[in-house]
Amino acid sequence: MTEAPLLAVEDLRVRFPLPRGWFERERPYVHAVNGVDLVVRPGESFGIVGESGCGKSTLVQAIIGLVGHGSGRVLIGGAELRLAQGQAQRDIRQRMQIVFQDPQSSLDPRMPVWRLITEPLHVRGGMTRAALRARAAELAAAVGLRPELLDRLPHAFSGGQRQRIAVARAISTDPDLLILDEPTSALDVSVQAQIINLLLKLQRERNLAYLLISHDVSLVRHFCDRVAVMYLGQIVESGPAQAVLEQPAHPYTRTLLATVPSLEHPLPQLAANRVGELPNNRVLPAGCFYRERCQSAAAGCDRPQALTVYDEAIAAMEGRRVRCHRAAELKAVI
Structure with a gap:
């Protein structure tokens, strides 16, 4: 795709202050979103998946302006919402709306x-x-x-x-963009299908772009053109939904998919066990955020990981990105 982005998020960071304890010199913070970059183009569906507490909902609330963000930029049609004022800000806001859970x-x-x-x-x-x-x-x-x-x-x-x-x-x-925050999770299965079909119909008729937040991997696979996987406020993998969900590159994505029961897409060889619970986001882990829970951790994982091209041979075609320096090595093992 070469079309100009409708939504562009650049190095977005969101943190919330906590009450200071008796013996704390510095105010503690919850680091909810930690340097997210993503692009949504006109008429496409972009999904964000990840376990509870990974920062998905905070991310969309920051995008639409319901919570403030500490740094980074949110651009709608090239215009930054936070810098606009008066009628210009209202015009930008009308280009995106949200449907809550x-x-x-x-x-x-x-x-x-x-x-x-x-x-x-x-x-x-x-x-x-x-x-x-x-x-x-x-x-x-x-x-x-x-x-x-x-x-x-x-x-x-x-x-x-x-x-x-x-x-x-x-x-x-x-609007040009609808943000869908778990729009079907509170509904019965049969009703979920009706709402999804309605959204697909409206997208065809109005050329709407969707930013979908969901725990339902099968829904994202069916509904979205591209997907990003979030862990502890970071995107750890992104690319075409079919490619990411059929051939995951990041260890966290493999583990996340291994917990989803499926007859059509079994991943028995990827059923690694997560070690421990999601880390406390008051103090972010050093190096790779997933390192302490990853069974594939090795030398070099103690350094910060950048979201980089997964495979040069398919990068231009698929746009795959992964935040793991061992991705190509682990692909060969699998």
């Missing part, structure tokens, strides 16, 4: 559905009540909701219907 908690229980769907338009201003209701009916039809339901409150809907309402609200400003 739990639709019930993300919808105001006191508002009728038509008001919920058009809330971003109401905040922007310039539309009459009648125009907002007409727009709500259009958006409801786009996500498969009957217009006669628009005066009901959120509690009258099922979980899948509430997620459709959340999607309708997200597309109300005609």
Whole structure:
């Protein structure tokens, strides 16, 4: 792909201050995101996977501006959100919207559905009540909701219907990018498939780009064009979803996939055991962040690892990157 990026994240870092203890001279911090770089192009689906606590949700909240970031840049269409002001900032914000994991908690229980769907338009201003209701009916039809339901409150809907309402609200400003934070994890399996099919339909019709956060590797394999694997606030591997999830290069990616039961894609030879729990992100590990849990750790792993080209022969075609200096050596072993 040679198309200019819609979203570009450059060396993004996010940390949160903690209360200082009686005997602590310096204030401690939680290092949630530690130097993330990624690019999402118009019309593509980009997935981020990793275990709980790896920083996925904090990353997307920093991208959309719900939490501040200490350093790095987030560019939307080449414009940096943090530096924009006034109408320019509002215009950038309207180009990206987010769909949260739990639709019930993300919808105001006191508002009728038509008001919920058009809330971003109401905040922007310039539309009459009648125009907002007409727009709500259009958006409801786009996500498969009957217009006669628009005066009901959120509690009258099922979980899948509430997620459709959340999607309708997200597309109300005609964004270019939707950030999907575990959008189906709170739903039944049959309803999950309906929501995924709806998102794919909207992507075809509106040329939407998606940034999907998920624990579901099979969903990412089916839904995403490219994927990044996160561990302790870093991207440890990235590339085309099919290539990364079928032939993982980083030891953490192999272990993560080995925990996913599958009949179609068995990986018995990669079923390494993780050693211990996810390290404390108050004090980041020296060298490779995964070194203390990795059964393939060796000399050189005590040095910081850069996200570099995995295989020169396929780099230009696939864009594979891996944060492991032993990746090529381990590939030969496997």
